[in-house]
Amino acid sequence: MPSKIRLHVEHALGAGQTLPLDASQAHYLFGVMRKGAGDVIEVFDGRSGGWDAEVVEAGKKRGVLRVLEQVRPQQDPPDLWLLFAPIKRARTDFIVEKAAEMGAARICPVLTDFTNSERVRRDRLQAHAVEAAEQCGGTFVPPVAEVAKLGAVLDAWPPERRVMFCDEALAGRGTVLSRGPGPVAPWAVLIGPEGGFSDAERQRLANLPQAHPVSLGPRILRADTAAVAALTLWQTTLGDWA
Known part of the structure:
Protein backbone atom coordinates (compact mmCIF):
# COMPACT_ATOMS: atom_id res chain seq x y z
CA MET A 1 0.00 0.00 0.00
CA PRO A 2 1.48 3.41 -0.93
CA SER A 3 2.26 5.80 1.90
CA LYS A 4 -0.38 8.36 2.76
CA ILE A 5 -0.06 11.91 1.43
CA ARG A 6 0.94 14.29 4.22
CA LEU A 7 0.06 17.98 4.43
CA HIS A 8 1.19 20.62 6.90
CA VAL A 9 -1.57 22.99 8.02
CA GLU A 10 -1.54 26.11 10.18
CA HIS A 11 -4.78 25.33 12.02
CA ALA A 12 -4.77 23.59 15.41
CA LEU A 13 -6.05 20.03 15.05
CA GLY A 14 -8.79 18.07 16.79
CA ALA A 15 -11.25 15.30 15.92
CA GLY A 16 -14.24 16.54 13.93
CA GLN A 17 -12.64 19.85 12.99
CA THR A 18 -12.96 21.14 9.42
CA LEU A 19 -9.92 22.53 7.65
CA PRO A 20 -10.20 24.95 4.72
CA LEU A 21 -7.53 24.55 2.05
CA ASP A 22 -5.93 27.44 0.21
CA ALA A 23 -5.46 27.49 -3.56
CA SER A 24 -1.96 25.99 -3.53
CA GLN A 25 -2.99 23.15 -1.21
CA ALA A 26 -6.09 22.43 -3.29
CA HIS A 27 -4.04 22.39 -6.49
CA TYR A 28 -1.53 19.97 -4.96
CA LEU A 29 -4.12 17.56 -3.56
CA PHE A 30 -6.70 17.62 -6.32
CA GLY A 31 -4.80 18.74 -9.41
CA VAL A 32 -1.42 17.06 -8.87
CA VAL A 64 -12.25 21.30 2.84
CA LEU A 65 -10.94 18.47 5.01
CA ARG A 66 -12.54 16.92 8.08
CA VAL A 67 -10.15 15.74 10.81
CA LEU A 68 -10.80 12.13 11.88
CA GLU A 69 -8.36 10.82 14.49
CA GLN A 70 -4.76 11.12 15.63
CA VAL A 71 -2.52 8.53 13.96
CA ARG A 72 0.89 9.48 15.38
CA PRO A 73 2.05 11.40 18.45
CA GLN A 74 3.91 14.68 18.35
CA GLN A 75 7.65 14.09 18.12
CA ASP A 76 9.77 17.16 18.78
CA PRO A 77 13.50 17.17 17.97
CA PRO A 78 16.31 17.83 20.47
CA ASP A 79 17.04 21.47 21.30
CA LEU A 80 19.55 21.88 18.46
CA TRP A 81 20.02 24.94 16.25
CA LEU A 82 21.78 24.87 12.90
CA LEU A 83 23.69 28.03 12.02
CA PHE A 84 25.07 28.14 8.48
CA ALA A 85 26.36 30.68 6.00
CA PRO A 86 24.16 30.84 2.86
CA ILE A 87 25.77 29.55 -0.32
CA LYS A 88 24.39 29.02 -3.83
CA ARG A 89 20.61 28.85 -3.92
CA ALA A 90 20.15 25.15 -4.66
CA ARG A 91 22.74 24.14 -2.07
CA THR A 92 21.22 26.45 0.55
CA ASP A 93 17.85 24.80 -0.14
CA PHE A 94 19.54 21.42 0.33
CA ILE A 95 20.93 22.44 3.74
CA VAL A 96 17.52 23.58 4.96
CA GLU A 97 15.78 20.45 3.70
CA LYS A 98 18.31 18.10 5.31
CA ALA A 99 18.29 20.04 8.58
CA ALA A 100 14.51 19.61 8.78
CA GLU A 101 14.77 15.90 7.97
CA MET A 102 17.61 15.28 10.43
CA GLY A 103 16.02 16.90 13.45
CA ALA A 104 17.18 20.50 13.81
CA ALA A 105 14.87 22.52 16.07
CA ARG A 106 15.77 25.89 14.51
CA ILE A 107 17.55 26.89 11.31
CA CYS A 108 19.53 30.14 11.35
CA PRO A 109 21.23 31.61 8.24
CA VAL A 110 24.18 33.79 9.29
CA LEU A 111 26.39 36.18 7.36
CA THR A 112 30.10 35.61 7.98
CA ASP A 113 33.09 37.61 6.78
CA PHE A 114 33.49 35.37 3.72
CA THR A 115 29.81 34.71 2.93
CA ASN A 116 29.32 35.03 -0.83
CA SER A 117 25.52 34.93 -0.93
CA GLU A 118 23.65 37.55 1.09
CA ARG A 119 20.20 37.32 -0.56
CA VAL A 120 18.12 34.98 1.54
CA ARG A 121 14.33 34.68 1.24
CA ARG A 122 13.20 33.34 4.59
CA ASP A 123 9.70 32.49 3.30
CA ARG A 124 11.12 30.30 0.53
CA LEU A 125 13.45 28.48 2.92
CA GLN A 126 10.58 27.99 5.38
CA ALA A 127 8.54 26.41 2.59
CA HIS A 128 11.41 23.98 1.94
CA ALA A 129 11.44 23.06 5.65
CA VAL A 130 7.70 22.39 5.54
CA GLU A 131 8.02 20.23 2.43
CA ALA A 132 10.88 18.25 3.99
CA ALA A 133 8.79 17.55 7.11
CA GLU A 134 5.87 16.43 4.92
CA GLN A 135 8.09 14.05 2.97
CA CYS A 136 10.06 12.52 5.87
CA GLY A 137 7.14 11.72 8.17
CA GLY A 138 8.01 14.35 10.76
CA THR A 139 5.46 16.12 12.92
CA PHE A 140 7.64 19.17 13.67
CA VAL A 141 8.67 21.95 11.29
CA PRO A 142 11.78 23.88 12.36
CA PRO A 143 11.38 27.65 12.10
CA VAL A 144 13.81 29.41 9.77
CA ALA A 145 15.15 32.61 11.33
CA GLU A 146 15.80 35.83 9.48
CA VAL A 147 19.36 36.09 8.21
CA ALA A 148 21.67 37.87 10.67
CA LYS A 149 25.35 38.73 10.95
CA LEU A 150 27.35 36.11 12.83
CA GLY A 151 28.91 38.76 15.06
CA ALA A 152 25.50 40.02 16.17
CA VAL A 153 24.32 36.47 16.83
CA LEU A 154 27.37 35.77 19.00
CA ASP A 155 26.91 39.08 20.85
CA ALA A 156 23.53 37.81 22.06
CA TRP A 157 24.54 34.16 22.47
CA PRO A 158 22.58 32.40 25.27
CA PRO A 159 24.97 31.39 28.08
CA GLU A 160 23.38 27.95 28.45
CA ARG A 161 23.66 26.98 24.77
CA ARG A 162 26.82 25.23 23.61
CA VAL A 163 27.98 25.54 20.02
CA MET A 164 29.70 22.86 17.97
CA PHE A 165 32.06 24.95 15.83
CA CYS A 166 32.98 23.07 12.63
CA ASP A 167 36.17 24.65 11.29
CA GLU A 168 37.80 23.37 8.10
CA ALA A 169 41.17 24.44 9.53
CA LEU A 170 40.79 21.58 12.02
CA ALA A 171 40.50 18.86 9.35
CA GLY A 172 41.89 15.69 10.92
CA ARG A 173 42.13 17.13 14.43
CA GLY A 174 40.10 19.03 17.00
CA THR A 175 37.93 18.32 20.02
CA VAL A 176 36.08 14.99 20.12
CA LEU A 177 32.36 15.34 20.78
CA SER A 178 31.28 13.12 23.67
CA ARG A 179 28.23 12.62 25.82
CA GLY A 180 28.56 13.24 29.54
CA PRO A 181 26.28 12.25 32.40
CA GLY A 182 22.93 13.94 32.89
CA PRO A 183 20.58 15.61 30.40
CA VAL A 184 21.91 17.10 27.19
CA ALA A 185 22.18 20.89 27.27
CA PRO A 186 20.87 23.09 24.45
CA TRP A 187 23.30 23.05 21.52
CA ALA A 188 23.94 24.64 18.16
CA VAL A 189 25.97 23.53 15.15
CA LEU A 190 27.86 26.26 13.26
CA ILE A 191 28.91 25.69 9.63
CA GLY A 192 31.02 28.23 7.80
CA PRO A 193 30.88 29.48 4.20
CA GLU A 194 32.71 28.13 1.16
CA GLY A 195 35.70 30.32 1.99
CA GLY A 196 35.88 29.19 5.60
CA PHE A 197 35.95 31.39 8.69
CA SER A 198 38.12 34.48 8.93
CA ASP A 199 40.91 34.70 11.50
CA ALA A 200 38.86 37.24 13.44
CA GLU A 201 35.88 34.88 13.56
CA ARG A 202 38.06 31.97 14.68
CA GLN A 203 39.46 34.13 17.47
CA ARG A 204 35.97 35.27 18.48
CA LEU A 205 34.80 31.66 18.69
CA ALA A 206 37.95 30.61 20.55
CA ASN A 207 37.06 33.19 23.20
CA LEU A 208 33.45 32.00 23.48
CA PRO A 209 33.22 29.72 26.54
CA GLN A 210 30.36 27.71 25.02
CA ALA A 211 32.23 26.93 21.77
CA HIS A 212 33.53 23.43 21.09
CA PRO A 213 35.74 23.21 17.95
CA VAL A 214 35.13 19.89 16.20
CA SER A 215 36.76 18.21 13.21
CA LEU A 216 34.56 16.60 10.57
CA GLY A 217 37.22 14.16 9.45
CA PRO A 218 40.50 14.26 7.52
CA ARG A 219 39.10 15.98 4.41
CA ILE A 220 37.75 19.49 3.86
CA LEU A 221 34.03 19.21 3.10
CA ARG A 222 31.79 21.42 1.00
CA ALA A 223 29.51 23.56 3.14
CA ASP A 224 26.36 21.56 2.33
CA THR A 225 28.15 18.25 2.95
CA ALA A 226 29.56 19.62 6.20
CA ALA A 227 26.07 20.50 7.44
CA VAL A 228 24.85 16.93 6.94
CA ALA A 229 28.04 15.45 8.46
CA ALA A 230 27.86 17.75 11.50
CA LEU A 231 24.18 17.06 12.16
CA THR A 232 24.84 13.33 11.84
CA LEU A 233 27.76 13.52 14.28
CA TRP A 234 25.76 15.49 16.82
CA GLN A 235 22.62 13.35 16.54
CA THR A 236 24.50 10.06 16.89
CA THR A 237 26.51 11.33 19.88
CA LEU A 238 24.16 13.64 21.77
CA GLY A 239 20.81 13.60 19.99
CA ASP A 240 17.85 11.31 19.44
CA TRP A 241 19.86 8.89 17.27
CA ALA A 242 22.17 8.05 20.19
Whole structure:
Protein backbone atom coordinates (compact mmCIF):
# COMPACT_ATOMS: atom_id res chain seq x y z
CA MET A 1 0.00 0.00 0.00
CA PRO A 2 1.48 3.41 -0.93
CA SER A 3 2.26 5.80 1.90
CA LYS A 4 -0.38 8.36 2.76
CA ILE A 5 -0.06 11.91 1.43
CA ARG A 6 0.94 14.29 4.22
CA LEU A 7 0.06 17.98 4.43
CA HIS A 8 1.19 20.62 6.90
CA VAL A 9 -1.57 22.99 8.02
CA GLU A 10 -1.54 26.11 10.18
CA HIS A 11 -4.78 25.33 12.02
CA ALA A 12 -4.77 23.59 15.41
CA LEU A 13 -6.05 20.03 15.05
CA GLY A 14 -8.79 18.07 16.79
CA ALA A 15 -11.25 15.30 15.92
CA GLY A 16 -14.24 16.54 13.93
CA GLN A 17 -12.64 19.85 12.99
CA THR A 18 -12.96 21.14 9.42
CA LEU A 19 -9.92 22.53 7.65
CA PRO A 20 -10.20 24.95 4.72
CA LEU A 21 -7.53 24.55 2.05
CA ASP A 22 -5.93 27.44 0.21
CA ALA A 23 -5.46 27.49 -3.56
CA SER A 24 -1.96 25.99 -3.53
CA GLN A 25 -2.99 23.15 -1.21
CA ALA A 26 -6.09 22.43 -3.29
CA HIS A 27 -4.04 22.39 -6.49
CA TYR A 28 -1.53 19.97 -4.96
CA LEU A 29 -4.12 17.56 -3.56
CA PHE A 30 -6.70 17.62 -6.32
CA GLY A 31 -4.80 18.74 -9.41
CA VAL A 32 -1.42 17.06 -8.87
CA MET A 33 -2.16 14.10 -6.60
CA ARG A 34 -5.66 13.49 -8.05
CA LYS A 35 -7.37 13.15 -4.68
CA GLY A 36 -11.11 13.65 -4.33
CA ALA A 37 -14.01 13.56 -1.91
CA GLY A 38 -13.80 10.59 0.44
CA ASP A 39 -10.01 10.18 0.20
CA VAL A 40 -8.01 10.27 3.42
CA ILE A 41 -4.67 12.03 3.90
CA GLU A 42 -2.55 12.83 6.95
CA VAL A 43 -2.30 16.38 8.28
CA PHE A 44 -0.06 17.88 10.97
CA ASP A 45 0.30 21.33 12.50
CA GLY A 46 3.77 20.95 14.02
CA ARG A 47 2.39 20.84 17.56
CA SER A 48 -0.13 18.01 18.01
CA GLY A 49 1.11 15.02 16.03
CA GLY A 50 -0.30 13.53 12.83
CA TRP A 51 -4.03 13.17 12.12
CA ASP A 52 -6.05 11.44 9.45
CA ALA A 53 -8.31 13.83 7.56
CA GLU A 54 -10.98 13.09 4.95
CA VAL A 55 -11.58 15.22 1.87
CA VAL A 56 -15.17 16.53 2.05
CA GLU A 57 -14.93 19.20 -0.64
CA ALA A 58 -12.56 19.21 -3.62
CA GLY A 59 -12.34 22.12 -6.02
CA LYS A 60 -9.78 23.63 -8.37
CA LYS A 61 -8.94 26.52 -6.05
CA ARG A 62 -10.34 25.47 -2.69
CA GLY A 63 -11.25 22.47 -0.61
CA VAL A 64 -12.25 21.30 2.84
CA LEU A 65 -10.94 18.47 5.01
CA ARG A 66 -12.54 16.92 8.08
CA VAL A 67 -10.15 15.74 10.81
CA LEU A 68 -10.80 12.13 11.88
CA GLU A 69 -8.36 10.82 14.49
CA GLN A 70 -4.76 11.12 15.63
CA VAL A 71 -2.52 8.53 13.96
CA ARG A 72 0.89 9.48 15.38
CA PRO A 73 2.05 11.40 18.45
CA GLN A 74 3.91 14.68 18.35
CA GLN A 75 7.65 14.09 18.12
CA ASP A 76 9.77 17.16 18.78
CA PRO A 77 13.50 17.17 17.97
CA PRO A 78 16.31 17.83 20.47
CA ASP A 79 17.04 21.47 21.30
CA LEU A 80 19.55 21.88 18.46
CA TRP A 81 20.02 24.94 16.25
CA LEU A 82 21.78 24.87 12.90
CA LEU A 83 23.69 28.03 12.02
CA PHE A 84 25.07 28.14 8.48
CA ALA A 85 26.36 30.68 6.00
CA PRO A 86 24.16 30.84 2.86
CA ILE A 87 25.77 29.55 -0.32
CA LYS A 88 24.39 29.02 -3.83
CA ARG A 89 20.61 28.85 -3.92
CA ALA A 90 20.15 25.15 -4.66
CA ARG A 91 22.74 24.14 -2.07
CA THR A 92 21.22 26.45 0.55
CA ASP A 93 17.85 24.80 -0.14
CA PHE A 94 19.54 21.42 0.33
CA ILE A 95 20.93 22.44 3.74
CA VAL A 96 17.52 23.58 4.96
CA GLU A 97 15.78 20.45 3.70
CA LYS A 98 18.31 18.10 5.31
CA ALA A 99 18.29 20.04 8.58
CA ALA A 100 14.51 19.61 8.78
CA GLU A 101 14.77 15.90 7.97
CA MET A 102 17.61 15.28 10.43
CA GLY A 103 16.02 16.90 13.45
CA ALA A 104 17.18 20.50 13.81
CA ALA A 105 14.87 22.52 16.07
CA ARG A 106 15.77 25.89 14.51
CA ILE A 107 17.55 26.89 11.31
CA CYS A 108 19.53 30.14 11.35
CA PRO A 109 21.23 31.61 8.24
CA VAL A 110 24.18 33.79 9.29
CA LEU A 111 26.39 36.18 7.36
CA THR A 112 30.10 35.61 7.98
CA ASP A 113 33.09 37.61 6.78
CA PHE A 114 33.49 35.37 3.72
CA THR A 115 29.81 34.71 2.93
CA ASN A 116 29.32 35.03 -0.83
CA SER A 117 25.52 34.93 -0.93
CA GLU A 118 23.65 37.55 1.09
CA ARG A 119 20.20 37.32 -0.56
CA VAL A 120 18.12 34.98 1.54
CA ARG A 121 14.33 34.68 1.24
CA ARG A 122 13.20 33.34 4.59
CA ASP A 123 9.70 32.49 3.30
CA ARG A 124 11.12 30.30 0.53
CA LEU A 125 13.45 28.48 2.92
CA GLN A 126 10.58 27.99 5.38
CA ALA A 127 8.54 26.41 2.59
CA HIS A 128 11.41 23.98 1.94
CA ALA A 129 11.44 23.06 5.65
CA VAL A 130 7.70 22.39 5.54
CA GLU A 131 8.02 20.23 2.43
CA ALA A 132 10.88 18.25 3.99
CA ALA A 133 8.79 17.55 7.11
CA GLU A 134 5.87 16.43 4.92
CA GLN A 135 8.09 14.05 2.97
CA CYS A 136 10.06 12.52 5.87
CA GLY A 137 7.14 11.72 8.17
CA GLY A 138 8.01 14.35 10.76
CA THR A 139 5.46 16.12 12.92
CA PHE A 140 7.64 19.17 13.67
CA VAL A 141 8.67 21.95 11.29
CA PRO A 142 11.78 23.88 12.36
CA PRO A 143 11.38 27.65 12.10
CA VAL A 144 13.81 29.41 9.77
CA ALA A 145 15.15 32.61 11.33
CA GLU A 146 15.80 35.83 9.48
CA VAL A 147 19.36 36.09 8.21
CA ALA A 148 21.67 37.87 10.67
CA LYS A 149 25.35 38.73 10.95
CA LEU A 150 27.35 36.11 12.83
CA GLY A 151 28.91 38.76 15.06
CA ALA A 152 25.50 40.02 16.17
CA VAL A 153 24.32 36.47 16.83
CA LEU A 154 27.37 35.77 19.00
CA ASP A 155 26.91 39.08 20.85
CA ALA A 156 23.53 37.81 22.06
CA TRP A 157 24.54 34.16 22.47
CA PRO A 158 22.58 32.40 25.27
CA PRO A 159 24.97 31.39 28.08
CA GLU A 160 23.38 27.95 28.45
CA ARG A 161 23.66 26.98 24.77
CA ARG A 162 26.82 25.23 23.61
CA VAL A 163 27.98 25.54 20.02
CA MET A 164 29.70 22.86 17.97
CA PHE A 165 32.06 24.95 15.83
CA CYS A 166 32.98 23.07 12.63
CA ASP A 167 36.17 24.65 11.29
CA GLU A 168 37.80 23.37 8.10
CA ALA A 169 41.17 24.44 9.53
CA LEU A 170 40.79 21.58 12.02
CA ALA A 171 40.50 18.86 9.35
CA GLY A 172 41.89 15.69 10.92
CA ARG A 173 42.13 17.13 14.43
CA GLY A 174 40.10 19.03 17.00
CA THR A 175 37.93 18.32 20.02
CA VAL A 176 36.08 14.99 20.12
CA LEU A 177 32.36 15.34 20.78
CA SER A 178 31.28 13.12 23.67
CA ARG A 179 28.23 12.62 25.82
CA GLY A 180 28.56 13.24 29.54
CA PRO A 181 26.28 12.25 32.40
CA GLY A 182 22.93 13.94 32.89
CA PRO A 183 20.58 15.61 30.40
CA VAL A 184 21.91 17.10 27.19
CA ALA A 185 22.18 20.89 27.27
CA PRO A 186 20.87 23.09 24.45
CA TRP A 187 23.30 23.05 21.52
CA ALA A 188 23.94 24.64 18.16
CA VAL A 189 25.97 23.53 15.15
CA LEU A 190 27.86 26.26 13.26
CA ILE A 191 28.91 25.69 9.63
CA GLY A 192 31.02 28.23 7.80
CA PRO A 193 30.88 29.48 4.20
CA GLU A 194 32.71 28.13 1.16
CA GLY A 195 35.70 30.32 1.99
CA GLY A 196 35.88 29.19 5.60
CA PHE A 197 35.95 31.39 8.69
CA SER A 198 38.12 34.48 8.93
CA ASP A 199 40.91 34.70 11.50
CA ALA A 200 38.86 37.24 13.44
CA GLU A 201 35.88 34.88 13.56
CA ARG A 202 38.06 31.97 14.68
CA GLN A 203 39.46 34.13 17.47
CA ARG A 204 35.97 35.27 18.48
CA LEU A 205 34.80 31.66 18.69
CA ALA A 206 37.95 30.61 20.55
CA ASN A 207 37.06 33.19 23.20
CA LEU A 208 33.45 32.00 23.48
CA PRO A 209 33.22 29.72 26.54
CA GLN A 210 30.36 27.71 25.02
CA ALA A 211 32.23 26.93 21.77
CA HIS A 212 33.53 23.43 21.09
CA PRO A 213 35.74 23.21 17.95
CA VAL A 214 35.13 19.89 16.20
CA SER A 215 36.76 18.21 13.21
CA LEU A 216 34.56 16.60 10.57
CA GLY A 217 37.22 14.16 9.45
CA PRO A 218 40.50 14.26 7.52
CA ARG A 219 39.10 15.98 4.41
CA ILE A 220 37.75 19.49 3.86
CA LEU A 221 34.03 19.21 3.10
CA ARG A 222 31.79 21.42 1.00
CA ALA A 223 29.51 23.56 3.14
CA ASP A 224 26.36 21.56 2.33
CA THR A 225 28.15 18.25 2.95
CA ALA A 226 29.56 19.62 6.20
CA ALA A 227 26.07 20.50 7.44
CA VAL A 228 24.85 16.93 6.94
CA ALA A 229 28.04 15.45 8.46
CA ALA A 230 27.86 17.75 11.50
CA LEU A 231 24.18 17.06 12.16
CA THR A 232 24.84 13.33 11.84
CA LEU A 233 27.76 13.52 14.28
CA TRP A 234 25.76 15.49 16.82
CA GLN A 235 22.62 13.35 16.54
CA THR A 236 24.50 10.06 16.89
CA THR A 237 26.51 11.33 19.88
CA LEU A 238 24.16 13.64 21.77
CA GLY A 239 20.81 13.60 19.99
CA ASP A 240 17.85 11.31 19.44
CA TRP A 241 19.86 8.89 17.27
CA ALA A 242 22.17 8.05 20.19
